[in-house]
Amino acid sequence: MSTDERPIRCDACPVMCYIKPGMAGACDRYANENGTLIRVDPHVLLDRTIAEGGELVPFLEEQDWDGSQHRVPRTFVTAIGAGTTYPDYKPAPFIVSAEVDGVDTVTVVTEGIFSYCGAKVKIDTDRHVGPECAPVRAQGEQIGHVTTAEYGSQMLSLGGVRHLTGGSKKEGRVTCDTLLQLCNGKPVELTIDGGADLVVEAGNAPIVNGVPEERMRVGCGSATIGMFAKQWHGLVDEVVVVDDHITGVLSEHQAGKVLGVPDTGIKIRGHRSTPGRYFRVAEPGTGWGGTNLSDPLTILKPFDPKEAWSGLRMFMVSTTGEHYAYYELDESLAPVEKELPPALRQSVERIHENCEPALCTVLFMGGAGGSLRAGVTENPVRLTWSVREAQARVTCGGAPVYVWPGGGITFMVDVTRVPANAFGYVPTPALVAPIEFTMRREDYAGLGGHMHEVKPLETVLSSGRKLHLGSPAASPWPPASPAKKLS
Amino acid sequence: MLAHMLPDGRRLRLHDGPIDLIIGADGTSDEICKAYGAATRRFTTILDELCSELPNLRESQGPEPTGSVACRMWQAVLPYREERFITPMAAVAGAVAEEILGCMTETARLDRAYVNNGGDIALHLAGNAALKIGLIDRCDRPSLFATTVISAQHPCRGVATSGRGGRSFSLGIADAVTVLAVGAAEADAAATIVANDVDLPGHPGILRRPACDLQPDSDLRTLPVTVSVKSLEIGEVEEALDRGLRSATSLAARGLILAAALHLQGQTRCVGATNAKPQVASG
Numbered sequence: 001m002s003t004d005e006r007p008i009r010c011d012a013c014p015v016m017c018y019i020k021p022g023m024a025g026a027c028d029r030y031a032n033e034n035g036t037l038i039r040v041d042p043h044v045l046l047d048r049t050i051a052e053g054g055e056l057v058p059f060l061e062e063q064d065w066d067g068s069q070h071r072v073p074r075t076f077v078t079a080i081g082a083g084t085t086y087p088d089y090k091p092a093p094f095i096v097s098a099e100v101d102g103v104d105t106v107t108v109v110t111e112g113i114f115s116y117c118g119a120k121v122k123i124d125t126d127r128h129v130g131p132e133c134a135p136v137r138a139q140g141e142q143i144g145h146v147t148t149a150e151y152g153s154q155m156l157s158l159g160g161v162r163h164l165t166g167g168s169k170k171e172g173r174v175t176c177d178t179l180l181q182l183c184n185g186k187p188v189e190l191t192i193d194g195g196a197d198l199v200v201e202a203g204n205a206p207i208v209n210g211v212p213e214e215r216m217r218v219g220c221g222s223a224t225i226g227m228f229a230k231q232w233h234g235l236v237d238e239v240v241v242v243d244d245h246i247t248g249v250l251s252e253h254q255a256g257k258v259l260g261v262p263d264t265g266i267k268i269r270g271h272r273s274t275p276g277r278y279f280r281v282a283e284p285g286t287g288w289g290g291t292n293l294s295d296p297l298t299i300l301k302p303f304d305p306k307e308a309w310s311g312l313r314m315f316m317v318s319t320t321g322e323h324y325a326y327y328e329l330d331e332s333l334a335p336v337e338k339e340l341p342p343a344l345r346q347s348v349e350r351i352h353e354n355c356e357p358a359l360c361t362v363l364f365m366g367g368a369g370g371s372l373r374a375g376v377t378e379n380p381v382r383l384t385w386s387v388r389e390a391q392a393r394v395t396c397g398g399a400p401v402y403v404w405p406g407g408g409i410t411f412m413v414d415v416t417r418v419p420a421n422a423f424g425y426v427p428t429p430a431l432v433a434p435i436e437f438t439m440r441r442e443d444y445a446g447l448g449g450h451m452h453e454v455k456p457l458e459t460v461l462s463s464g465r466k467l468h469l470g471s472p473a474a475s476p477w478p479p480a481s482p483a484k485k486l487s
Numbered sequence: 488m489l490a491h492m493l494p495d496g497r498r499l500r501l502h503d504g505p506i507d508l509i510i511g512a513d514g515t516s517d518e519i520c521k522a523y524g525a526a527t528r529r530f531t532t533i534l535d536e537l538c539s540e541l542p543n544l545r546e547s548q549g550p551e552p553t554g555s556v557a558c559r560m561w562q563a564v565l566p567y568r569e570e571r572f573i574t575p576m577a578a579v580a581g582a583v584a585e586e587i588l589g590c591m592t593e594t595a596r597l598d599r600a601y602v603n604n605g606g607d608i609a610l611h612l613a614g615n616a617a618l619k620i621g622l623i624d625r626c627d628r629p630s631l632f633a634t635t636v637i638s639a640q641h642p643c644r645g646v647a648t649s650g651r652g653g654r655s656f657s658l659g660i661a662d663a664v665t666v667l668a669v670g671a672a673e674a675d676a677a678a679t680i681v682a683n684d685v686d687l688p689g690h691p692g693i694l695r696r697p698a699c700d701l702q703p704d705s706d707l708r709t710l711p712v713t714v715s716v717k718s719l720e721i722g723e724v725e726e727a728l729d730r731g732l733r734s735a736t737s738l739a740a741r742g743l744i745l746a747a748a749l750h751l752q753g754q755t756r757c758v759g760a761t762n763a764k765p766q767v768a769s770g
Contacts, residue, residue: 007703013503013504013505013534014504014534014535014538015504015505015534015538016538017702017704018704019702020700020701020702020703023701023702026702027507028505139718
């Protein structure tokens with residue numbers, strides 16, 4: 001047993017629990033994370049329960065921190081575990097002032113309850129996961145649909161107010177639960193009507209019909225021809241890159257023409273777009289290059305005997321290099337599969353090498369509504385304006401967000417940049433997500449902020465309930481770029 | 488140890504190690520002040536008292552302990568310990584709540600008071616006082632599924648909830664079993680028993696592991712505690728609830744509980760015909 005697998009003895013209180021790795025002690029406040037005793041945020045649950053009972057969410061504790069050793073200062077307070085003021089109009093649980101680069105800033109911290117929210121999921125695969133608009137289900141309930149595909153990826157649009165609150169109770173509950181799992185980085189099983197069974201987990205490879213996707217394609221079939229034409233030139237007479245979107249043919253493609261590759265008499269089934277580029281060579285599927293093909297020769301018509309020759313060398317490959325085959329034409333100009341020559345094997349490896357790992361990425365998207373804004377300012381629309389004018393910087397658990405143009409404060413955030421388990425839910429059903437607004441103190445006063453509620457950072461740090469985390473990887477330190485004053 | 492008023496200025500919070508109390512009291516401000524002072528003083532030594540007898544309190548057949556909270560725990564599980572495995576730890580939360588409430592009402596005249604120890608609640612109701620309590624179905628995802636009003640005329644002075652997803656392990660599969668009893672320690676022990684009995688023995692969709700694999704010093708030792716429960720068929724949910732219902736009905740017949748609400752995967756069963764019977768909340 002290595003050190004990390006042994007239980008550790010917690011000395012935070014006289015119970016002295018032995019805590020196994022990954023488990024918490026009797027209090028649920030201290031846990032063993034890979035052999036280290038950590039403090040976990042205990043009060044989110046309690047506060048939410050009380051909130052459900054319709055009482056004011058208690059949050060700020062008065063003095064009397066028990067003086068234990070876990071008092072490490074940090075300078076940005078996220079909304080995770082902050083509690084929420086919904087549905088009342090009381091000031092946000094935390095309004096914190098701090099000085100950043102000599103500028104007196106205020107961060108308004110709250111956990112927003114988002115009835116209008118969902119997840120945009122990008123699944124890096126060329127495999128057909130289902131037709132556009134097809135319902136996406138979890139536990140049999142529709143929680144979203146397949147939306148328009150993007151580069152090398154299938155896209156799902158999940159959640160939204162209609163599935164959360166517009167359908168049956170179960171539909172709402174399952175939608176909420178699935179969004180929660182996804183946003184907290186947990187794997188979820190989804191099925192698509194007329195399509196695939198998926199396992200989706202933010203930051204991990206998608207699993208399509210039980211098979212983990214390894215790579216994102218190097219490019220479309222046509223792009224692959226362009227990228228590798230030089231390397232194939234001289235090794236082989238013809239290359240077909242099979243792709244459900246655009247299948248590329250070397251001898252006809254502009255890249256082949258530039259290199260002086262002679263015509264081969266190849267005939268491709270499907271719809272020719274421009275020379276050497278073919279749409280719809282087969283049906284979408286989970287075979288070669290996102291088609292339903294297991295035998296790529298089915299996309300070929302007989303070679304033109306006027307141009308083709310016996311012994312012609314043809315290489316067929318998919319856009320990820322996952323599928324490949326090498327053929328030579330016999331006397332009757334029929335392709336006969338042969339062992340892949342070593343030089344071509346190298347090019348398959350090169351394609352592999354140039355494919356990025358296939359991932360699922362999940363963006364949480366939510367709109368900050370009236371009551372949340374009221375917790376920030378007495379004049380809610382001014383908060384929207386101030387976000388628009390870049391006076392107020394919006395973050396989600398400290399992670400950067402993209403705020404949509406147009407009305408409202410509708411934002412998107414990469415859930416992997418938000419600290420773990422930052423999302424919660426209420427039985428409305430709706431998701432609870434952290435949201436922070438950071439701005440200059442004078443701007444905050446200007447937009448009608450709850451100035452009498454502003455607490456110095458020190459006060460917050462000395463209250464009992466907090467969990468210190470490093471800034472999530474790849475996230476800029478939240479207050480590092482305080483809102484600019486535009487006027 | 489931590490003692491402070493919540494920001495509403497009305498409620499007292501006492502926290503020490505795994506014990507976290509939210510305390511409310513109604514009465515004149517002098518009396519409330521006296522009561523809160525008494526609660527805080529009494530609370531100071533409670534965890535140390537318990538820990539001094541912890542090995543014995545983790546035994547199912549141990550001798551009667553000496554501390555007053557420990558004795559409440561021991562008494563509360565006594566009716567069950569001949570017939571099944573249970574340790575005084577099953578009643579620890581309720582017993583602490585009861586103890587603190589007891590010293591508050593001994594010291595001060597209060598119209599109404601409660602000590603809420605993570606959902607296990609000891610009540611004091613005088614005159615025409617009543618207390619409304621919300622029930623949650625899953626401790627890890629609180630959502631009100633019912634509310635119940637307890638009046639001074641009703642004999643209930645303890646409410647406890649047990650089930651999966653809370654802080655302690657369960658041998659059963661109930662999402663929540665809420666029990667009303669004459670005291671909080673009794674309610675706590677009974678909720679544990681009934682939640683254990685909401686079960687489908689041998690069902691392949693229920694993952695169980697020895698308690699000691701999860702928590703080396705658990706009082707449940709090698710007993711298989713429930714780790715996860717798959718989504719069950721309606722009939723299976725009913726069967727599991729029926730088992731729990733039989734258990735709760737028998738406890739009610741023996742006078743050990745006043746009422747109980749059993750909750751599993753969206754279904755609820757109630758025992759105990761009183762005006763405090765849980766009603767499904769609207770909205």
